[in-house]
Each structure stands twice: as C-alpha cells, then as structure tokens.
Amino acid sequence: MDSAQLLLEEIINSDICKGCSPPDAKPLLNFSSKSKILIIGQAPGIKAIESGIPWNDASGRRLREWMEISDEDFYDKEKVAIVPMDFCFPGKGKSGDLPPRPICAKQWMGKIMKELQNIELTLLIGQYAQKYFLAERRQDTLTSTVRNWKSYYPQYFVMPHPSPRNNIWLKKNDWFEIELLPVLKSEVKRICK
Template identity: 45%
Template sequence: MTTDLEEVLGDIRACRACASALPHTPRPVVRVFPETRLLICGQAPGRRVHESGLPFTDPSGDRLRAWMGVDYETFYADRRIGVAAQAFCYPGTAPQGGDYPPPPRCAELWRPQLMAALPEMELTLLVGGYAQAWALGERVKRNMTETVRAWRDYAPGLLVLPHPSWRNTAWLRKNPWFEVEVVPYLRERVRAILDYPQENGPRSGTAGSGQA
C-alpha cells in the first residue's frame, strides 16, 4: 500500500471505479495536505460541491464552520484542515429528495491508503450517520442521535457530529444538548490545533490518533 500523499491523491482523482453506477461523470472531491491535522469526514459531496470541486461550499458548510468557530477564509486557507468524505463523488439525487447514500466501495478502496498518508492527524470529525457507521463499525450506536450523545466514548481522536444540512435543523432544536456540550468542545479542539505552529511536528502522543 502506497503512503505517498500526492500519489494517493492522484490515484483518487483518476478513479472511475463507480462510473457505471453514477448518473454523471465521476469527479472525486478531496482536499488534504501533508500538514493536515484535523480531517472532516462527511458522507459524500452534494450537487453544488460536485460542480465547484470544493468541499462544503454550501449552507451545510456555513453551519459546519460556525460549529468549528472558523471563518470561510481559514477553512480553505489553513492546510491543517482537510476534507475527505466517506465517498469522494456526488452519488446523485434520489427521486424522493435528498442525495443517494454514499457507496461503501469508495471508502473500501481508498480510505486506508489515504489515512496512512496523513501521519500528522490529531482529530477526525465524523459528520453524519453514514460516515459514523463506516468508521466506527461495531462501536456505532443504534442511531445517529445515540452515537452523537456518546461522543465522549470516541474522543480524543474522533468526534461525531450530526450532518450540518438544513434537513437537520429540527434535530438541532430537539437536541439542544449538542450545542451546549459538543460544540464548545469542538471549538476548543479546533482552536488548539490551529494555534499550534504549522512548522512544528505533532504534539507527543497525538499523531495518528484521529484516523478513521
């Protein structure tokens, strides 16, 4: 298994393994760097991200950045922040509304290689139920709400979050504990990672602890 990041990213961007199953030409979207220490693992790009090629350029991204306590410029300019969803290509929109689930084949093909090429990792954000189910395996709870309630069980290397989609606005209203308990912890972790000088190595005992 190759662990050279540029080689892995080149292979991912050239991947056409799911071409026959997608309603469009594959366009893998992944944004990581050798310096990446905080990795955002969502489910799959949406239509707008498929068109732009830049992850979280939508209202979901605005809400996620608010949870993290970072602005738009920092989110895209700081190479310590990376984005690599469970599936790299937009899966298409289902007839009943919403996007199709991310195909598990993508993570099976690429996630082990990608994570092996990111040795500086400190924290992975698992955003949404599909990403949590893939990364946590048997440790995932009965549903997304229970998994997020148990967020302390997965810290410090992993942090589970609901998807920041507008579709989860009602969930956020019903679960105010999320913004009381989880969001302050998330902001504290993000602040600690971004305040640490880029030119220095990872803090002792943290490298690799955020892999998913």
Template identity: 50%
Template sequence: MEDFKTLLCRIRECKICEDELPLGANPIVLSAVDSKIIIIGQAPGLKVHNSGIPFKDKSGEQLRKWLGVTEDEFYNTSNFSIIPMGFCYPGKGKNGDLPPKKVCAPTWHPLLLTELKSTKLILLVGQYAQNYYLNSSRNLTENVYHFHDYLPTYFPLPHPSPRNNIWKAKNKWFEDEVVPVLRHQVDIILGKSEGN
C-alpha cells in the first residue's frame, strides 16, 4: 500500500488524458489524511489552472462565504480536502467550461477516499459530483432542496460560480434555509461551535 503523499504525487503527475486537454495536464488536488471535510467540485477553471490553487477565484470566494470560513481555514488541509471530478482544466465550451473529463473520478477518487478516514462530511458541489455520487433521479435544484436526505454523508450544493447568479435569484430559499444549516455543520465539524 503506497503512502498518501506518494498517491498525491501520482495524481499530480497524471497524464492519462493530456492529449484531450487544450492546455495540457495540470492536475490540481489539495488533501491530507486527516481532512475533516471533502469538497468534490467540478474541474479547475482557467484561473485555477494558472495558479495551481483550487477555488482561488470568484467561485472560491462565494463557496467560502457559504461555508463561513476564512481563506486560511479553507486551505488548511486538516479542515478540507479539495478533490475535483476532473483534476485538470477541460477547456472552454459555448456556455462556460467544458465538463470534467470522465476518467479522473473512477481512476483516483476510490484511492483517495479510502485513505481519508477522518472525514465527517462530503460536499458535492455542482451537478457532476451529484450525478456521480448520489443515487438519485432528482436534478441539482431538487438535490440541494432535499439536502437533509443525503446527510450525514453528503451535502449537495450548487456550483458557486458567478454564472449561477440567476439560479440563486430564482432559489432564494438556498441562502435563507440551506446555507445556515451548512455553516452550522461546518462549525461543528471544525470545532468552531458545540453541536446541539
């Protein structure tokens, strides 16, 4: 059994689908064996591809607001592992970035998740993560609305991209009703508040 640092190195050196990527392979993952919360997102955008830091963009700012955490708390791998569905920037499509490459999650997620034994919650950010992990016929909006059904393992969330502002405007219940529960869960798991 390889150690966790070796596994992360193997992921960061992965070139399985490099020929299909417009800017080549640059797998981005942030994780540690003692992470308490796993964030499974979509795939790095262009800014993240260039910086090498997951959620170092407007989406990350929004996600940290929802979670009620500082940037330091967010990038502390004892708190959060950030494991996308696709580890590399997939390129631009007509309506935003292309979908994450389908080879990443089945290749690497089982190996990572097996090692993350301190995890208390998995955040499924966006439709790709939810479609992969939830055995559900619901769409993203329904998954998020019925988030209680997936606890204590999963917490489905919309993608925090500014492109989703229309969705947020149509679904005001999300920030009014879901975000406070999410923050409470995060606070308890990170030891910022007592559980009820």
C-alpha cells in the first residue's frame, strides 16, 4: 500500500464528518498516486452521500457528459481523482446546498496535493474551488473567471458547477459549451486513452 492509499484511508476513517448530515456520513472522495485527472468540486450532494458514490446525481451525469467520459473511467481512481472542498454534505440552504465547510481543505488539501504527482488535468468546479486554488488570480465573478479560462489553462480548467440549478447560466453563456468543452473533451480523451 502506497502513501496515497494510506492517506485516503486515514481521511475516510477520520472523524472529519462527525456532526454532518446524515449522522453516519463518511468522507466522500477518491484518489490514487496514479490519478491523472483531478476533479475539485464543492461538496458531495445528499444523493451522493446516501449512495456512497461521488457525483452520483444529475450534476455528476452532466459533468461526465461535459468531459465525454464513461462511468467506468470516471470512477477509476487511477484515472480520475475526486477531491471536493468539503468531504461530506454541508446541508441545505435557502437556495441550494450550503457552502463547503473550510475544515476539510484546511486539514487535508495540502497533504492530498503532495500525493497527486501524476495529475495532467485539474478541473476547478465552482467558485469555492476556484477561490481556494486561484486566490488573487481569479476574477471578480465566476462568470468572468470561467470566461477567461484560457488564462488558467493548461494548469486548470475553471468551470461552473454542472448543477441543474445552473441551466439559466448555461443558456446565457453558450460560449462555455462552444469554446471550453471541446478542449476539455479532447484533453480527457487524450489522457484516458
């Protein structure tokens, strides 16, 4: 067992999700020292937590469509690392899920990044991942950040969240599917061949 697997098991067996909903929730993430694509989202949704499978909901289906990747490749941790900013469901807010709790990234993100030395493509999905990784390099809004995706590429692909709640954003910003997604699909295909 390598150090990445040991770290993953340490996180999963930690009490970082103690007090989360549902009460018996375990951290939901997956990675390997061999992972080539890194997906950093905000936090698992309640459906993903209940099933124990990351991105196991409508958002995940759309993300896999955007990447043009099979479920088999998406859930192969030697190909794709899934590391959200918060490892459990943060709860419901007035207009969607609550923001990710900062404790997971603060305690574990640096250690995880040290283990992921074979990453060729990193997807920063949503404002929380972009704020953490881009810091002062990000734009004032998520739309501006994603609109300027080429200034972060090839280090990062900056993306909106694939939630159905963002359907209006996607309709208003059709350049996302026209300009960014073909490049993303090409990169994923190259890496997963």
